[in-house]
Amino acid sequence: MGTVNPLGHDVESTWQALLACESGIAETGNFDARTFSTKFSAEVKGYDLTRHVPNAARHVHAGRHCRFALGAAAQAWKQSGLADYADLDRTRLGIYLGSGEGSIDFDNFTGTIVDSWRDGKVDTRRWAELAFRRMELYREAEQESNMVVAHLAAEFGARGPAFNVLTACAASTQAIGEAALQVRRGDADVMLTGGAHSMIHPYGVTGFIRLTALSSRNDDIASASRPFDQTRDGFVLGEGSSILVIETLEHAAKRGAKVLAEIVGYGSSADAFRVTDQDPDGAGAAASMRMALDDARLAPADIDYISAHGTGTKQNDQVETLAVKSVFGGLAYKVPISSVKSMLGHLIAAAGATELITCILAIRDQVLPPTINLHHPDPDCDLDYVPNAPRKAQVRTCMSNSFGFGGQNDTLIIVGQKE
Amino acid sequence: MPERRVAITGLGVVTPAGAGMDALWEALLAGQSFTRKIAAFDAGAFPTDLGGCVENFSARDYVPKNYRKSVKIMARDIELAVGAAGLALADAGIVTAAAGEGAATTIESCRLGCNIGAGLICTDLDEIGVALATALDDEGKFSMAKWGAGGINNLTPLWLLKYLPNMLACHVTIVHGAKGPSNTITCGDASAHLAIGEAARLVARGGADAVIAGGAESKLNPMGLLRQSLLKRLCTTWRDDASGACRPFDTQHAGTVIGEGGGLLVIEEMEHARLRGARMYAEVVGFASSCDPNGIEVEKPSAGGLGLAVRAAMKDAGIIPRQVGLIVTHGTAVPGEDVCETAEWRSVLGDLAGRIPAVAITGSLGSLFAGAGGVELAAAARALHSRCVPPTVNFSAAAPDCGLALASTARPGDFEYAVSAAFSVGGQSGACVLRRIEP
Numbered sequence: 001m002g003t004v005n006p007l008g009h010d011v012e013s014t015w016q017a018l019l020a021c022e023s024g025i026a027e028t029g030n031f032d033a034r035t036f037s038t039k040f041s042a043e044v045k046g047y048d049l050t051r052h053v054p055n056a057a058r059h060v061h062a063g064r065h066c067r068f069a070l071g072a073a074a075q076a077w078k079q080s081g082l083a084d085y086a087d088l089d090r091t092r093l094g095i096y097l098g099s100g101e102g103s104i105d106f107d108n109f110t111g112t113i114v115d116s117w118r119d120g121k122v123d124t125r126r127w128a129e130l131a132f133r134r135m136e137l138y139r140e141a142e143q144e145s146n147m148v149v150a151h152l153a154a155e156f157g158a159r160g161p162a163f164n165v166l167t168a169c170a171a172s173t174q175a176i177g178e179a180a181l182q183v184r185r186g187d188a189d190v191m192l193t194g195g196a197h198s199m200i201h202p203y204g205v206t207g208f209i210r211l212t213a214l215s216s217r218n219d220d221i222a223s224a225s226r227p228f229d230q231t232r233d234g235f236v237l238g239e240g241s242s243i244l245v246i247e248t249l250e251h252a253a254k255r256g257a258k259v260l261a262e263i264v265g266y267g268s269s270a271d272a273f274r275v276t277d278q279d280p281d282g283a284g285a286a287a288s289m290r291m292a293l294d295d296a297r298l299a300p301a302d303i304d305y306i307s308a309h310g311t312g313t314k315q316n317d318q319v320e321t322l323a324v325k326s327v328f329g330g331l332a333y334k335v336p337i338s339s340v341k342s343m344l345g346h347l348i349a350a351a352g353a354t355e356l357i358t359c360i361l362a363i364r365d366q367v368l369p370p371t372i373n374l375h376h377p378d379p380d381c382d383l384d385y386v387p388n389a390p391r392k393a394q395v396r397t398c399m400s401n402s403f404g405f406g407g408q409n410d411t412l413i414i415v416g417q418k419e
Numbered sequence: 420m421p422e423r424r425v426a427i428t429g430l431g432v433v434t435p436a437g438a439g440m441d442a443l444w445e446a447l448l449a450g451q452s453f454t455r456k457i458a459a460f461d462a463g464a465f466p467t468d469l470g471g472c473v474e475n476f477s478a479r480d481y482v483p484k485n486y487r488k489s490v491k492i493m494a495r496d497i498e499l500a501v502g503a504a505g506l507a508l509a510d511a512g513i514v515t516a517a518a519g520e521g522a523a524t525t526i527e528s529c530r531l532g533c534n535i536g537a538g539l540i541c542t543d544l545d546e547i548g549v550a551l552a553t554a555l556d557d558e559g560k561f562s563m564a565k566w567g568a569g570g571i572n573n574l575t576p577l578w579l580l581k582y583l584p585n586m587l588a589c590h591v592t593i594v595h596g597a598k599g600p601s602n603t604i605t606c607g608d609a610s611a612h613l614a615i616g617e618a619a620r621l622v623a624r625g626g627a628d629a630v631i632a633g634g635a636e637s638k639l640n641p642m643g644l645l646r647q648s649l650l651k652r653l654c655t656t657w658r659d660d661a662s663g664a665c666r667p668f669d670t671q672h673a674g675t676v677i678g679e680g681g682g683l684l685v686i687e688e689m690e691h692a693r694l695r696g697a698r699m700y701a702e703v704v705g706f707a708s709s710c711d712p713n714g715i716e717v718e719k720p721s722a723g724g725l726g727l728a729v730r731a732a733m734k735d736a737g738i739i740p741r742q743v744g745l746i747v748t749h750g751t752a753v754p755g756e757d758v759c760e761t762a763e764w765r766s767v768l769g770d771l772a773g774r775i776p777a778v779a780i781t782g783s784l785g786s787l788f789a790g791a792g793g794v795e796l797a798a799a800a801r802a803l804h805s806r807c808v809p810p811t812v813n814f815s816a817a818a819p820d821c822g823l824a825l826a827s828t829a830r831p832g833d834f835e836y837a838v839s840a841a842f843s844v845g846g847q848s849g850a851c852v853l854r855r856i857e858p
Contacts, residue, residue: 036567058715091727095710101539110561113548120552122544124641128464131641137649141717141844144539145584146606150714150845159727162710162847163613166537166605167585174602178617185620187707187731202563203542206571207579270533270601272516272592275489275580284598287529291600405580406589408601 001260001357002052002075004068005240006042006344009051010075015361017343018369019390023222024344025236030200031106038214040221041200042238042345044068059151061138063102065350066148068241069196073152080245082190085255094160094188095149096179097243098171100197100349102143108134110202148196152243160188166349169309170404171195172242173352177266177412179246189251194353196241208237211276213313223373225346227310227339228317228385230378235311238345242353261360261414264397265296271407278315278403282323285309285401288409289327292399296413300328303335303413304393305368307355307400308385310339311346316403318380325383336393338371338386352402356412359398363416368393422623426699426856428692429685430797431507433499433635435471435678435784439506443783443794444801447809448829452662452783454676459639466648466655469664470639471678471785473499481505482594483517492577493590494540495679499790500587500635501594503681504535507631508595511685512697516596524596525695532599532627533592534618535683536610536634537584538789541642550574587635599627608749608841609708610634611682611792612849616706618686619851628691633793635681638786644677647786650717650844652753653677665786666813667750667779668757668821675751678785682793684800700800701837705736705852714846720755724848726763729840732850733767736836740768743775744834745808747799748823749841750779751786758820760842776830777823778802782813792841796851799839803855807831 001011006024008014017024024042033039049056052071056062059070082088112134116127141147146164153162161182167174172195179193199205208214215234217224226232252259269291271284278284293300309320325332340358347354358369367390374387400412432439435453436446446453454471462468478490478498482505490498508515513525554570556562562570580586585603592601600621604614611634618632638647647653654674657664665676692699709731711723733739746768749760765772780798787794802808811825833855840850 032563033567035564036571061715090712091709091731094708110551113544114551114555114559114561117548117552120549122548122641124460124462124544125464127544127641128462128645131645132648135645135649137718140646140649144605144607144845146843146845146847147715149606149710149847153710153712153846154715157712158710159712159724160710161708162606162724163617163708164605164847165602166583167588167601167603168583178602181620181624185624202566206566206574209571210574210576210578211580212576268600268602269529270588270592270598272528272596272598274593275492275586275589276577287598404585406583406585407592408585408588408603 001244002072003242003354003357004044004047004071005354006044006238009047011357018340021370021372022343025221025224031202036205037209037216039218042236043200044240058154061142062151063142065100065196065198065241066151069148069243070151070155072241072243073192076243076245081257090157091159092189093158094162094191095152095158096163096175096191096193097149098165098175098195098349099145099148100166101145103198103201104203105135105139106202152192167408168404168406169348169351170402170408170410171349173400173402173410173412174268176353176356177410180263180266183246183248190247192243193246194243195350197347197349198239199348200237200239225312225342226373227312227342227371228381229374230376232312234313236345238347240347241350242357259417261363261416263412264415265292265413267291267295267411269409273407278319280319282319282326284407284409285320285323285403286326288411292411292413300331302397303399304395305362305398306335306337307359307398308337308339309401309403310341312341321381321383332383336368336384336386338369340369342372356400359400359414362395362398366392366395423625424689425619425622425703426687426689426692427684427701427800428687428697428699429507429511430800431503431510431683432794432797433473433476433502434680434794435473438476438502440797440801447783450810450812452812454665454785455661462644465644467653469661469676471676472639473679476502478502483519486594492581494581495637496537496540496635497587497590499637499681500535501590503635503683504591504631507683507685513685517594526629528596528598530599530628531597532621532630533588533597533601534614534630534632535588535591536604536614536789537587538636540582540584541640542582544641591631606847607843607845608788608791609843609847609849610789612841612851613708615684615796616849616851619703619706622686622688629685629687631683632686633683634789636789637679638677638788639679647677663813665752665782667752667781668817668823668825669814670816670818672752672754672757672818675753676785678787680784680787680790680794682790682797684797699856700804701853702856703851704854705732707731707735708849711846717844720753720759722756722759722763722842723846725760725840725842726766728848728850729838730767732852736852738836740771742836743838745802745837746775746777747795747837747839748777748779750781752781761821761823764823773822774824776808777825778808779811779825782811795839799837799853803834803837803853806833
């Protein structure tokens with residue numbers, strides 16, 4: 001596994017920061033957000049791709065989130081030991097990502113519209129004259145969300161199945177689940193899977209502000225991400241990438257690879273409710289969790305920890321709580337459930353994969369990451385969210401949830417390996 | 420559990436040939452092409468002003484009355500998907516929640532899934548421009564300070580949701596009450612094949628009884644035209660009647676034409692379809708996908724990975740080259756891509772690639788991007804069912820190194836297996852093998 005995110009550029013430093021209850025949130029630096037109603041975000045700071053991919057010349061056109069993905073993938077590849085595995089059949093090495101769109105060429109896109117604006121609309125003739133002078137082929141081409149898959153294919157010589165999905169905040173959980181199904185079926189031996197996204201740019205922030213989805217707690221940004229807290233006021237936009245190498249147990253055993261965890265369950269559902277809102281009963285989220293449990297042939301009692309979607313919006317956290325209660329019944333009060341978005345922010349398409357990595361580490365180290373900034377209990381959110389401090393616990397089986405804007409819900413269940 | 424068998428029971432296409440598969444089929448048989456000068460905006464200063472435009476279409480006709488105001492927050496791509504979904508489900512004879520409360524739906528909502536491929540959807544320029552115009556400094560240049568301070572409030576609150584690629588599936592699932600697994604694949608021209616293949620897998624393993632699957636996209640806007648122009652994929656030299664510009668595999672192929680459209684199929688478990696007396700166009704018997712490690716070289720024409728995907732899909736279906744009765748190509752009409760695609764088919768089928776009847780539909784419609792594969796597979800299913808390979812519109816003779824067996828006339832035949840495949844800029848490919856179903 002590998003990760004590049006607001007708390008660190010690799011797995012161990014990220015984990016240490018999470019266990020130290022650090023916040024990755026700061027004043028937005030990617031663009032000047034000083035007059036926006038939300039002036040902060042969780043950015044990746046000081047990232048250098050060449051530390052992870054020394055010869056990155058081939059990737060010169062890769063956009064911001066693609067560079068994160070290359071670094072995360074390189075870490076995962078290195079840990080997997082596949083670089084030294086001579087018998088790897090690259091036609092059976094696939095890539096399944098939940099990667100977002102690349103960053104728009106903001107200055108040129110915006111400037112071209114402004115400079116061709118006449119009588120209340122764009123003069124498309126003038127627009128074309130300007131655009132062909134200012135826009136660049138690669139800057140445009142790299143915005144398509146399938147280009148991250150393309151860059152990983154180039155880096156690792158992959159020729160197997162290749163997919164990219166963009167089910168918003170659920171994307172990388174979905175990618176991992178679907179990748180696991182392909183590997184299970186035998187369509188690939190190894191898959192690189194996970195997600196990448198960076199929406200911390202003017203139009204991304206604009207879009208979420210207009211939806212009233214972002215926290216605007218500008219006077220206390222370190223505590224702005226407050227999943228399940230009564231005073232929560234929205235999510236904090238993050239960016240990054242997390243990538244995992246998955247393969248069949250047989251393939252791993254054959255080459256003597258160390259298994260970090262096993263994916264035993266995956267569920268996916270649609271709310272089919274409303275464009276702007278989740279189903280207030282949490283039925284879609286509950287369906288996703290039940291499907292994953294069925295797939296894993298497990299019962300709610302078998303789950304030691306839930307990594308919540310836990311964005312910190314009024315709606316999600318309340319609905320998610322309801323959904324967990326509906327699936328777990330009375331056990332809901334016994335299973336710890338925390339949101340690392342309280343520290344990392346919301347990595348959108350990359351969130352699910354990042355959160356799954358924290359589950360793997362929770363199993364490895366027998367400790368649960370906390371939900372920080374949880375100081376005001378909400379009667380509608382009354383579960384054990386592991387408030388404010390990590391907690392030692394017996395953890396073997398974890399559930400991770402991701403619920404996307406648009407009502408796509410996905411759940412993964414993983415189990416640690418008995419040594 | 421052993422894999423269940425999977426059928427295509429509904430075809431829903433919204434293309435420049437009109438709404439519905441019959442309109443497209445008749446147009447193909449008549450050799451009609453719908454590419455013409457773009458009317459939606461003045462494209463006069465672009466290297467080409469040709470496009471394949473969907474006309475006389477509104478998603479309002481495909482949603483319940485009480486959902487019509489939601490059409491206002493749909494990008495064009497979403498509208499096309501909603502239309503194609505309505506058509507596919509109607510064609511399949513499946514009653515959904517769209518019929519209203521109290522309607523007896525054919526399939527339980529949690530057993531109806533959705534998998535719709537989509538592209539990068541650009542905001543409408545006038546829509547963002549209205550708001551940008553309120554955030555200019557004294558010199559008439561964009562001011563970030565003014566934008567953040569209030570300019571953004573001149574955008575509709577749901578602006579972001581209008582243009583997210585997963586909103587195609589979102590609206591379709593809401594309209595039809597589809598609560599099963601739902602995905603949104605964004606792999607360019609390969610998206611719909613990947614979506615349909617993944618949907619077939621879902622049904623085969625019992626995760627759903629039916630899935631609305633395929634893709635939709637419209638690049639018929641200034642940014643779409645700009646990006647394809649920068650990639651040098653467009654036909655810019657055609658001087659005759661615009662309808663002849665897009666010429667897949669033809670000696671005069673000179674680039675593709677931007678189009679728009681949606682192609683969605685109903686992918687359904689076979690016993691389920693049989694029990695309700697559904698018409699089955701074809702069985703999905705094989706699917707595979709592959710990657711081209713050189714896909715990042717977007718300036719270099721390529722159909723990279725198509726051969727591997729086709730080979731793996733045929734293996735998945737358990738068939739060998741001489742069993743292939745029909746090839747449905749992707750046929751972009753970009754000269755380098757046509758040559759590469761031909762080589763990819765040859766790499767799997769050998770000399771048979773020059774003899775197995777083949778068809779491309781791009782000549783009639785232009786490039787439909789994320790919608791292309793859905794329309795291609797609909798055509799493949801219809802060809803098997805109707806026992807006829809439609810003509811390839813705008814094809815008269817094969818360009819050098821493009822020697823697939825296309826034809827400008829219809830060819831009847833009892834084909835048992837059809838193979839359809841598509842590749843994206845960026846290097847992903849998807850291939851599906853369909854088998855004719857005896858009535």
